[in-house]
Amino acid sequence: MRAAVLTLLSAAAVAKAAFAPAIIVVEKSLGNAYQNTTVEVHPEYDFSDPAILNQVSTLYQIGPEYTYFCFAYKPDGTFYSDEWFGLGKPLRLSTNNVVVKAITCRVE
Numbered sequence: 001m002r003a004a005v006l007t008l009l010s011a012a013a014v015a016k017a018a019f020a021p022a023i024i025v026v027e028k029s030l031g032n033a034y035q036n037t038t039v040e041v042h043p044e045y046d047f048s049d050p051a052i053l054n055q056v057s058t059l060y061q062i063g064p065e066y067t068y069f070c071f072a073y074k075p076d077g078t079f080y081s082d083e084w085f086g087l088g089k090p091l092r093l094s095t096n097n098v099v100v101k102a103i104t105c106r107v108e
């Protein structure tokens with residue numbers, strides 16, 4: 001029984017480790033231009049770095065080769081959109097900037 005539980009746990013660990021992080025471009029408006037910062041968002045935990053997320057105009061997933069289902073949190077803890085963003089489906093938040101509290105990405 002105990003051995004079976006341990007086998008299940010390690011199988012889950014291996015399955016998780018197989019997922020590469022989502023490569024997300026965080027685009028920020030500078031007023032007359034845009035600036036991109038590329039970050040990695042792991043499916044196991046949310047990305048929240050105020051230095052990068054305090055000013056965001058658009059979020060793009062540019063890698064890996066398959067889509068992730070990503071959502072951006074507002075400071076109040078709700079999502080900016082009920083629709084996910086992912087590969088070929090950017091999330092345009094503002095032509096200026098908004099504050100994103102965190103980004104979460106899931107594989108399915």
Ligand SMILES: *[C@@H]1O[C@H](CO)[C@@H](O)[C@H](O)[C@H]1NC(C)=O
Nearest residue numbers: 025027033034035036060062
């Ligand atoms: C930022 O990256 C996105 C996605 O790759 C691209 O469409 C956009 O043109 C880039 N913006 C700048 C300023 O490089």
